[in-house]
Amino acid sequence: MKASAKAAFAALSMAAATAVSAQGIQVQVDGNALYFPNAQPQYINGRVLVPMRGIFEQLGASVNWNPGTRMVTAFKGSKEVDLRIGDRMATVDGSQISLDVPPMIINGTTMVPIRFVSESLGAQVGWMEAERLVTISTGAIGQTQIVTPPQSLRRVILQADEIVPVTLDQSLSTEDSRRGDRFTATVRTGSLENYAEIPSGTKVEGHVMAVHPRTNDRPAILDITFDRLIFPSGRRVRIDGTLTSLDRQYASINDDGVYHARRRNGAQDQRMVYAGYGAGAGLLVGVLTNKPLEGTILGGAVGYILGQVQHDQRMSSNIHLDPGTEMGVRINHDVTASW
Numbered sequence: 277m278k279a280s281a282k283a284a285f286a287a288l289s290m291a292a293a294t295a296v297s298a299q300g301i302q303v304q305v306d307g308n309a310l311y312f313p314n315a316q317p318q319y320i321n322g323r324v325l326v327p328m329r330g331i332f333e334q335l336g337a338s339v340n341w342n343p344g345t346r347m348v349t350a351f352k353g354s355k356e357v358d359l360r361i362g363d364r365m366a367t368v369d370g371s372q373i374s375l376d377v378p379p380m381i382i383n384g385t386t387m388v389p390i391r392f393v394s395e396s397l398g399a400q401v402g403w404m405e406a407e408r409l410v411t412i413s414t415g416a417i418g419q420t421q422i423v424t425p426p427q428s429l430r431r432v433i434l435q436a437d438e439i440v441p442v443t444l445d446q447s448l449s450t451e452d453s454r455r456g457d458r459f460t461a462t463v464r465t466g467s468l469e470n471y472a473e474i475p476s477g478t479k480v481e482g483h484v485m486a487v488h489p490r491t492n493d494r495p496a497i498l499d500i501t502f503d504r505l506i507f508p509s510g511r512r513v514r515i516d517g518t519l520t521s522l523d524r525q526y527a528s529i530n531d532d533g534v535y536h537a538r539r540r541n542g543a544q545d546q547r548m549v550y551a552g553y554g555a556g557a558g559l560l561v562g563v564l565t566n567k568p569l570e571g572t573i574l575g576g577a578v579g580y581i582l583g584q585v586q587h588d589q590r591m592s593s594n595i596h597l598d599p600g601t602e603m604g605v606r607i608n609h610d611v612t613a614s615w
Contacts, residue, residue: 303390303410305334310412311511315385316614317410323377324403324410325387332388335397335414341386348379348386350397357396359388368396432473432505434611439520439527439535440471442480444601450489450496450552450594457484460506464602472534475615477508480517480605489594496552496594502605505613513613518547520606527604537606547606552593 301317301324303310310330318325328348332339337352346361358367359379366373373396379388391401394412402411434440442461463478465471486499502517520526520537526548527535 301408301410303331303412305412306414309509310334311509315383315387317390318382318387321377324390325377325380325382326390328379328386328388331390331393335394335399335412337397348388350393352397355397357393361386366392366396430473430475430615432611432613432615434472434474434515434607436607436610437537438472438607439522439537439604440474440480440517440607441522441535441602441604444597444599444603445479446599448484448498448500448595448597450487450498451596453484453487453498455484455487459483459500461502461603461605463505468533472532474505475508478615479506480504480515481506481512482517482605490552496550498550498595498597500550505611507613507615509615511613511615513611515605515611516608517605518608519550520548520604522602522604535604550595550597552595 301319303317303324303326312327312330315327328341329339332350335352337350337357339351340349341347342349348359348361350357356367356369359375360366361379361381364375364378366375373392375389375392377389379386381387390410390412391403394401398414400413400415402413403409404411441464443464445460445462448457448459458481460479460481463471463474463476463480465474465476469476480502481504482500482502484499485501486497488494488497490496500519502515502519505513505515507513522535526538528538529535
């Protein structure tokens with residue numbers, strides 16, 4: 277690497293390292309709040325940088341990313357905008373423009389300067405210092421821009437081994453469901469406005485990891501996992517969640533009404549699956565693996581599952597989970613989110 281390139285890279289790394297998190301900064305497009313589900317806006321050298329795809333797609337532009345050249349190219353109608361990671365020179369319709377702050381990658385997310393991107397695509401941008409609010413208008417010049425008061429974001433902190441109680445939104449079964457099928461469940465808050473600061477109406481999205489219909493004496497198996505929280509505002513936050521039971525032998529409840537997983541068999545990472553024993557809904561039973569129940573893993577898991585089932589429940593069957601079925605989502609890694 278040439279000396280000049282090294283110096284530029286060092287400067288860029290220092291800028292990223294000293295970036296001030298702009299969690300308090302909000303963005304509105306035509307008066308509607310814009311949410312970024314993963315990385316949040318960053319305030320660097322007097323400029324707000326936001327996740328690349330979130331802003332381009334909101335402004336109606338398509339975006340391409342070339343990892344080899346580290347080049348971002350956006351298209352909207354006949355307009356083309358080109359930016360390169362770490363480069364203070366951008367190109368708009370063939371003309372070069374100098375940037376105060378270059379695009380950069382922060383914690384694995386490509387961040388771009390919101391004012392330059394928006395104005396390059398024909399939008400108007402405003403900054404309200406007191407409210408820490410970026411306003412973007414995509415209408416014609418001179419059009420009155422609607423600005424709504426910025427919302428005060430609330431923070432949710434979920435710790436590993438906490439359990440979020442949910443009810444299934446749609447049917448799942450070992451006869452109709454397929455591996456990879458996505459589904460949602462609603463966070464159960466009862467008569468309260470929230471559960472562990474998760475607001476009423478929040479969804480948890482998951483997918484089917486493995487599904488095996490009943491064959492002879494082998495029970496049906498339904499293996500599901502949970503991937504993200506979807507807040508009522510539309511904001512999405514990734515989680516690593518596994519299926520668990522809300523029964524007392526698997527979960528305890530603290531004074532705040534929050535469930536916590538109990539450790540069983542000395543296995544901190546134990547998760548659960550539905551097994552086709554007993555009633556048509558199946559039984560929730562533990563498995564000592566984090567891998568989908570496929571191939572040779574399935575055979576060993578069935579034997580372990582059988583050891584947890586009482587003799588009078590060992591009549592194998594298929595599994596049918598109806599909407600409203602209650603279950604728990606065990607959080608495997610700490611999650612911090614705002615809504």
